[in-house]
Amino acid sequence: MDLPLMIDRLRSYVEDETRTGDATALNAFADRLVHRYTELGATARRVPSPTGDHVVADFPGQGALSDAAPVLFLAHHDTVWPIGQLAGAMPWRLQDGVIHGPGVFDMKGGLVILETALAHLVGNGADHRPVQVIVVADEEVGSPSARELVTTESAGVVAAFGLEPPHPNGDLKTSRWGSTRIRITVTGREAHAALDPESGISAIDELVDQLIAVRSVVARHEHVLCNVGTLEGGGRTNVVAGSAWADIGFRFMDPETESAVLEAVTALPALRAGAVVEVKVMSNRPAWQPSAATEDLLAKVVAAGESIGQEVGGAAASGAADTNLTGWLGIPTLDGLGPVGKGAHAVHEQAVAASLAERAALVAAIITTI
Incomplete structure (x- = not known):
């Protein structure tokens, strides 16, 4: 995983400010995502919404798993920060291995992690299931326009993963209030x-x-x-x-x-x-409650982590996200594959730079082993 390239990509995403509800900014960013996912081999499209369009991308599987049920990744491209936050209280900076700026942690870092993992898979030709990606435009206000989209598009997936931030120690999230x-x-x-x-x-x-x-x-x-x-x-x-x-x-x-x-x-x-x-x-x-299906999925992710020398854990979370919807529907679900950091929705928002590459490697391992 090319960490300097990931950091450059993250900076370009953060500098493209996308406050929830700013349809013009969100739609321009959605075009960037559609273009990037198409470059990586997906069939990608914008899904219209008055307050900002969502993005859906379908990546074909490879090899023996090309016809298997897809694995779903959930993300969002809106942030809580107003346009101009970057030039004011939260300038981009990389200091002592930590990246600061609006959206680096929640959750443009997660977007960079996912596309880096997908690019890695395209490059090495490993067998994997089809991958479906949904990037929501209004997650920070509860995804009112995206709930039906997530519910419909998640039908038939084998598992769902969220690119939201993890627990402070890097553990994944196994349920949500x-x-x-x-x-x-x-x-x-x-x-x-x-x-x-x-x-x-x-x-x-x-x-x-x-x-x-x-x-x-x-x-x-x-x-x-x-x-x-x-x-x-x-x-x-x-x-x-x-x-x-x-x-x-x-x-x-x-x-x-x-x-x-x-x-x-x-x-x-x-x-x-x-x-x-x-x-x-x-x-x-709705509440996504603990389940045996999620525990089984966590065990598989733990094994995927071990295969690349990473230790993976999981714990319940109080915050909500779009993984609430898949977990509530009974789909085996895990969240928290975003970078390690802190300060979501706070002016000290930050992400540990090295964790971008580590998480991308874990996501790639998950896709090839689930």
Whole structure:
């Protein structure tokens, strides 16, 4: 594996900034991926989506396994970072063997790892199953436009692997908590805050009380994470706010808890006469729970790692990703084949440079042995 070439490729990907929802930037990057995958022998295409197109690529198998069921790799090309982050708080730099920059860890490093492994296989002619690749454009907001695509395209695959970051020690991820985003929207009634406050209904006050009620629901259940990520409402201090909304992210260890919490939250009544409260599910990825099938797959990956002198481990994870969908469907699934590093969604995001080549070698070994 040519590490300097991988680092150069990663830099070019990071410098092509792709914030979730920026369709123009995401589609331009998708074109790059389609071109690259086609160069490597795949049939690749963009799958249209209003907020940014997804990419699907099908690589033929080789030798005795050319007609076997395919192995699936899941990735995404969106990041949480706004355009301009690279020129501001997070410039690209390689220092003491560590790469810094927006998206190096989550997850453009994973994209480089995958294409390097595929190029290696094309070059050495090793027998392997067909390989299917899905690169999603809105993973960072729960893949609302890609869920059906992942579900449909994963039918019939023998196993699924994610290119998300691994655990801090490099272990792969063998299960994930479920993730659901909801939006609570409150409609009140505007009025002059000093001259006629009694005729108004404060949407902000109602929303604050709704969020307290949500916390009360969450407190009744174990193994639930809840984060209010966005708040917006009102306009002026002399006007009773007529509208407000909040986006909330939940994490659930199991589907039973998810159902109970969401049922309770969506049933919360308005606390002020005349206020209207609406709750909408924005995205959902169900819990991917531990299974014997995944343990068997991990054993095969451990063996693949041993064949190239790498020690591979696995453990459960609390964060969600598109592998939730394949794991939930019962497909043997592992995630965390991205580079070792830290700082996902933080300004100190970084990846260990040497791990790019190590992970590419592991991915190539997986493809030729699964």
